[in-house]
Amino acid sequence: MNTSYATKDVDSRAVEDENPPLFEVENFSLAFRQFRGGFQETTVEVISKLDLTINEGEIVAVVGASGSGKSLLANAILGVLPENAILNGTLKYKGVNLTPKKQIRLRGKEISLIPQSVNALDPLMKAGKQVQTVIKRKQKKAIQRDIFQKMGLSTRAAKRYPFELSGGMARRVLASTAMVSGARLVIADEPTPGLDEHVLNETINHMKQLAVAGKGIMFITHDIGSALRVADKIVVFYAGQTVEVARVEDFKGKGENLRHPYTKALWNALPQNDFTPIEGSQPPVGNVTLGCVFEGRCSIASELCTKKQPNSRIVNGGIVRCFHA
Ligand SMILES: Nc1ncnc2c1ncn2[C@@H]1O[C@H](COP(=O)(O)OP(=O)(O)OP(=O)(O)O)[C@@H](O)[C@H]1O
Ligand code: NI
Numbered sequence: 059m060n061t062s063y064a065t066k067d068v069d070s071r072a073v074e075d076e077n078p079p080l081f082e083v084e085n086f087s088l089a090f091r092q093f094r095g096g097f098q099e100t101t102v103e104v105i106s107k108l109d110l111t112i113n114e115g116e117i118v119a120v121v122g123a124s125g126s127g128k129s130l131l132a133n134a135i136l137g138v139l140p141e142n143a144i145l146n147g148t149l150k151y152k153g154v155n156l157t158p159k160k161q162i163r164l165r166g167k168e169i170s171l172i173p174q175s176v177n178a179l180d181p182l183m184k185a186g187k188q189v190q191t192v193i194k195r196k197q198k199k200a201i202q203r204d205i206f207q208k209m210g211l212s213t214r215a216a217k218r219y220p221f222e223l224s225g226g227m228a229r230r231v232l233a234s235t236a237m238v239s240g241a242r243l244v245i246a247d248e249p250t251p252g253l254d255e256h257v258l259n260e261t262i263n264h265m266k267q268l269a270v271a272g273k274g275i276m277f278i279t280h281d282i283g284s285a286l287r288v289a290d291k292i293v294v295f296y297a298g299q300t301v302e303v304a305r306v307e308d309f310k311g312k313g314e315n316l317r318h319p320y321t322k323a324l325w326n327a328l329p330q331n332d333f334t335p336i337e338g339s340q341p342p343v344g345n346v347t348l349g350c351v352f353e354g355r356c357s358i359a360s361e362l363c364t365k366k367q368p369n370s371r372i373v374n375g376g377i378v379r380c381f382h383a
Contacts, residue, residue, distance in 0.1 A: 078150065078152055078153025079111045079112060079113045079114075079153075080112050080113055080114045080116075080151070080152060080242060080243055080274040081111070081112040081135075081149075081150065081151055081152075081243050081274055081276075082110070082111050082112075082148070082149070082150040082153075083108055083109055083110045083111075083131075083135075083147070083148070083149055083150075084109055084147055084148045084150070085107060085108070085109060085146075085147040085148070086105060086107075086108040086109070086131075086134070086145070086146070086147035086148065086149065087103060087105055087106045087107065087108065087145070087146045087147055088103070088104055088105040088127070088130055088131075088134060088139075088143060088144070088145055088146075088298075089101040089102060089103040089104065089143070089144045090102050090104065090140075090142050090143055090144070091142040091143075091144060092142065101144065102343060102344035103298070103344065103346075104127050104130055104298050104343050104344070105127040105130060105131060105134075105298040105299075106298050106299055107299050107300070107367075107370075107379075108127075108131065108147070108295075108298070108299060108300050109300055109370060109377075110293050110300060110303065112243065112274040112275070112276055113274060114242070114272050114273070114274055115269050115270065115272050115273070115274070116269065116274055116275070116290050116291070117265055117266070117269045117274075117275040117277055117288055117289045117290050118274070118275065118276050118277065118289060118290065118291055118292075118293055119277045119278075119279060119285035119286075119288065119289035119291070119292045119293065120276060120277070120278045120279070120293045120295060121279060121280065121281075121282050121285050121292055121293070121294050121295065121324070122280065122294065122295030122296060123280060123295075123296070123340050124280060125340065125343065126295040126296060126297060126298060126340065127295060127297075127298040128247070128248075128278045128280075128295060129174050129247055129248075129278070131278075132171060132173075132174075132245050132247045132276070132278060134149065135149060135156070135161075135169065135171075135245060135276075136161065136165055136169065136171050136245070137156070137158055137161030137162065137165065138165075151164065151168070151169065151243065166192060166239065166241075167239070167240070167241065168241055168242050168243065169241055169242070169243045169244075169245070170192075170235075170236040170239040170241035170243070170244050170245070171236065171244075171245045171246075171247065172232050172233050172235070172236040172244070172245065172246040172247060172249045173232060173247055174247040174248045174278075176220070176225060176228035176229060176232065178232060179220040179228060179231060179232065180220070181219065181220050181221060182219070183219070183220075184216065184217055184218060184219055185211070185215055185216055185217075185218055185219070185220065185223060185227075185231045186199075186202050186203075186206070186215075186216025186217065188231065188235060189202045189205065189206070189216075189231065189234050189235050189238060190202045192235055192238060192239045193238050193239075193240075194240055195240075201238055202216065202234070202238065203216070205234045205237055205238050206234060208260060208264065209230040209233060209234050209237075209257065209260060209261070209264075210230065210256065210257045210260060211227060211230055211231065211234070215227055215231075226253055226254070226257070229249065229251075229253065230253070230257060230261075232249070233246070233249050233261055233264070237264055237268065241273065242272075242273055242274065243273065243274045243275075243276070244265075244268060244273055244274070244275050244276070245275075245276045245278070246265065246275065246276065246277050246278060247278045248278055248279055248280070249261060249277075250262075250279065250281070250284055258284070262284070262287055262288045265277060265288050266288060269290075277289060282309075282324050282325065282328065283328060286306055286309055289306055290305075290306065291303060291304065291305055291306065292304050292305075292306060292309070292321075294318065294320060294321045294324070296320050296340065296351055296352055297340050297341050297345075297351040297352075298343075298351075299351055299379060300370070300377075300379065301318045301320050301321070301351075301352065301378070301379045301380070302316070302317050302318040302320070302321045302376065302377065302378045302379070302380075303376055303377040303378075304316055304317065304321060304376045305375065305376060308376060309325055312326065312331075312332075313325040313326055313331075315374065317373050317374065317376055317378035317380065317383040318352070318378050318379070318380050318383060319352065319356050319357060319358055319380065320336075320352050320355075320356075323336045323355075324336070336355065337355060338354060338355040339355075341354065347367075348364070348365055348366070348367070349362075349363050349364040349365055349366060349367060350363045350364075350366075350367055350368055350379075350380070350381070351367075352380075358382050359382075360381070360382065362381055363381060363382075366381075367379075368380050368381045
């Protein structure tokens with residue numbers, strides 16, 4: 059696991075060919091083509107100016123409110139977006155552009171998704187079998203039994219069809235699938251809601267084990283608390299943009315070491331801190347603004363923030379998109 063990511067992010071672009079990061083997103087944007095009022099075509103942008111890097115052995119948490127574009131990013135990486143999606147920017151796996159063809163080849167093998175929805179399970183296949191089908195090694199059944207035991211799933215659960223499983227059990231089956239897949243990059247989209255404390259700890263430990271084994275993990279969550287328990291660095295999303303990339307150690311005290319006002323607000327909203335709610339709400343999807351996406355809720359916004367969008371820059375070993383950080 060590494061914590062010197064900020065300099066590494068910048069350096070790694072310069073020495074791209076020699077030692078590229080496991081996974082990179084650069085200036086990525088995503089819009090949907092829509093038809094309004096008959097034949098008039100419009101586009102709605104849901105992700106813009108998104109950057110992030112995941113190194114081998116690193117757990118990167120992507121934290122953001124509901125609707126900030128987290129699942130869409132996950133689906134974009136896997137290449138499973140609806141037809142009307144328009145993508146721009148680059149996604150690179152091991153320094154090479156992820157083309158749709160490459161995505162099909164890597165999906166489920168090198169890059170594995172723990173989807174947010176349990177509907178992703180095959181309704182016609184028993185739980186144990188679903189997990190066995192992604193194992194490439196021998197002794198599929200033994201490996202599946204072992205992971206089920208670790209994830210708190212009984213041998214009876216393995217013989218059940220998805221509709222016979224509770225929501226929490228189904229989530230654990232999905233997580234088991236990614237864990238045994240042998241993928242180098244695991245994208246976990248909200249793998250923890252509805253898990254009891256014991257299974258939550260198991261899931262977190264398992265993510266850590268995968269990282270120790272050299273895999274890169276993208277852990278998508280809206281819960282900054284669980285992100286801080288497991289991740290090496292935290293990428294904060296707001297309205298489809300990365301507003302900050304911070305080290306876990308930066309989250310302490312009153313958030314003095316954090317850079318973006320939104321990240322500080324998220325930290326101070328935690329029950330163990332001030333429990334101060336964040337006033338206002340995220341701008342709706344498709345909202346086009348000249349200025350900073352957080353400006354309407356920001357306590358330190360100036361006139362500049364209403365007129366211009368800040369670019370990302372490195373501040374104090376982290377990355378921030380704010381004029382006043
Ligand atoms: N096919 C689509 N066409 C138009 N808009 C879409 C489409 N799919 C998703 N969106 C919109 O894009 C935004 C981002 O959605 P996304 O599911 O990525 O959010 P999220 O951050 O994963 O939220 P949550 O925490 O609730 O899972 C949402 O406002 C959603 O309504
Ligand atoms: Ni989501």
